Amino acid sequence: MRLALPGTSIRLKLFYAMLATAVAVILAMSVVARVSFTHDFLGYLNEQAQGRMEELMPRLEQSYREHGSWEFIKENPGIWYSLLRSTRPELDPDTPSSKSSPSGSDLTGAHLRFTLLDADRKYVIGFRDMQADAIPRPIMRDGTIIGWVALTPFESVITAIDQRFQHKQWLAHLLIGLVSILFTGFIAIKIANVLLSPLTRLAKATHRLAGGDYTTRVEVATQDEVGRLSADFNQLALTLERNERMRRNFMTDVSHELRTPLGILNGQLEAIEDGLLEPSMDTVKSLQSEVATLNKLVNDLYDLSLADVGALTYRKADIDIGSLLRTSLQSYEETYREHGLAVAIDLPQQAMLVHADAGRLQQLFKNILENTLRYTDSGGRLQVACRREQHYWLLQFDDSTPGTTPEALPRLFERFFRADASRNRANGGAGLGLAICQHIVEAHEGSISADASAFGGLRLSIWLPASPA
Structure with missing residues (x-):
């Protein structure tokens, strides 16, 4: 019991x-x-x-x-x-x-x-x-x-004197025992204070953290189990603080991204209603453009939510990513020409087989090409190269200026992150494209990274597992 x-x-x-x-x-x-x-x-x-x-x-x-x-x-x-x-x-x-x-x-x-x-x-x-x-x-x-x-x-044959002696001995033992118990109690209090003071501080910090104060930290004074627990607590508090900041930024960014096209739509519709704007074909195209922007934003958010819970569907088969990449580039050929961007392709002649979902890889290439289109100056270039590295196909997308600061490179795959915060919607998207690209690549057991390009812009490197020939 x-x-x-x-x-x-x-x-x-x-x-x-x-x-x-x-x-x-x-x-x-x-x-x-x-x-x-x-x-x-x-x-x-x-x-x-x-x-x-x-x-x-x-x-x-x-x-x-x-x-x-x-x-x-x-x-x-x-x-x-x-x-x-x-x-x-x-x-x-x-x-x-x-x-x-x-x-x-x-x-x-x-x-x-x-x-x-x-x-x-x-x-x-x-x-x-x-x-x-x-x-x-x-x-x-x-x-x-x-x-x-x-x-x-x-x-x-013990006499009364002997019994008195034994009695005194028992009293002495009892006195020594009581003193020992008191001394042990004093030492126990001191030891309890020493051992439990870090736990007490940790408990108080946990209460503050549970109350929403994610800036709470505890001192890591030792290297024992309590010290490791304190370090883990600090890491947990840092993660919660970062997640809370990301949540707030997410809500701010989503509301901003939705408010801008909705504001344009509302203004143009009110102008048409008041007779200030003729319902011409150009007006309809402008309205459709804003609706398309909203539709893309909602679709991107939906894809990210599915990817977060592992519910994004993939229908994989052995496909030639070289052929798929050429098709995607051809669909953007006219758009790139209008923006004054040259495209160079360096792909091997043999089939580049990977076990992947063709639709998701097209979405991946589309996001990368649109990212280059938005953030590359007119008169620049995009070079696409691919080569075999052991059991992987390496795809590299190098564009020209402007580039990205080294501090911003690790954050390019964060949601709603823009290397240039001052960019407006005319130049930049919602900041979700590269985040979706990372989810798609990782779902294919590959990896993606961002580095500085030799042309002064951004290099995106993608590793995808190669299928057996």
């Missing part, structure tokens, strides 16, 4: 998690220390005492053999403690050996916990308050039990 803290901030959750971890570690350490003291340390003392008892039993058997009973040791603690020593005991308690220091095992207090019992397990001498959990060992002589030695475990 997962513990949920509704309405709690990440900072508090992190603090609670770190504090709970610290408390769990302290409790575990206390339990381990208690278990270690009870089982390991006290067990060590009892094992030492049992070893001392094994050393004692041969001496007790020898003393019993010499005296024939346990009467010699009853009520005689001097002899008892003498037997408990590691050297061979002397029966006279006043001998120097009785005054020697106890063995290493006696330092554990084992000699105070031994009890000597006769064969019937009746008390002879030693520790009188023998407990039920005492460990008995038989004393044998010629296969017969002549007595018992019992060892009372250390934990069963």
Whole structure:
């Protein structure tokens, strides 16, 4: 079952998690220390005492053999403690050996916990308050039990002083634990602030971004996951800001492109209605020209909207783009001649096969030729060349002056972008033609780029995958 803290901030959750971890570690350490003291340390003392008892039993058997009973040791603690020593005991308690220091095992207090019992397990001498959990060992002589030695475990003979000592130790452990918890809580707060401060700033910036402030940015102070998240946030904010700017520009450009022909149409129709303009053939042609302009703009916008959602239809087949390009150039031959533009063609003799939609490629060539027609000075030229480069056909369209600034080249394929913002509708179109060209080329798994032409104008390079011969 997962513990949920509704309405709690990440900072508090992190603090609670770190504090709970610290408390769990302290409790575990206390339990381990208690278990270690009870089982390991006290067990060590009892094992030492049992070893001392094994050393004692041969001496007790020898003393019993010499005296024939346990009467010699009853009520005689001097002899008892003498037997408990590691050297061979002397029966006279006043001998120097009785005054020697106890063995290493006696330092554990084992000699105070031994009890000597006769064969019937009746008390002879030693520790009188023998407990039920005492460990008995038989004393044998010629296969017969002549007595018992019992060892009372250390934990069963702890005195009140020892218990007070243990109680003080537990209080000390408790105090240390509380101080450790307080210190851990302080450190947890500091760590939570350090770790979550960038996330807090990021959360505030996200709220501003969601409110429409696309200029919001956050500082990238680290190179860890939070730093990378901040960098991604800044990139997202930049993208949203650019998209919002493009949306606003798009609405402005569309409204401008629609308002101009509609204004001309409305003015001419009102003039005809008021009798200021005769409904002559020239007037009708002017009206048709504006209607054609509106129709082209609407069709271009529709094509772009379809391309954005991947719904622009393509009926591809193996076609000769050389023949298709010659046909497109022939349809503009008279128009180019009227504008004083010369056209030079350099195409290979063999078929230039590509797997493409002939209608869309005609639209591509038409947009490029119209772009050259609008933005090339009278008396200029257009050179069209094509060659094979590995698995692609490269088509290049080079026109003459005027050219485009290097800063404007990467933006030529943006919608409604014009290299010269001051151009009016008499010279430039809506700025959608090259954007549509890019969509068409990419739909054919090719690429298109813009560079400066050797003739002082613009070079458009198109790569289209070649079909197998």
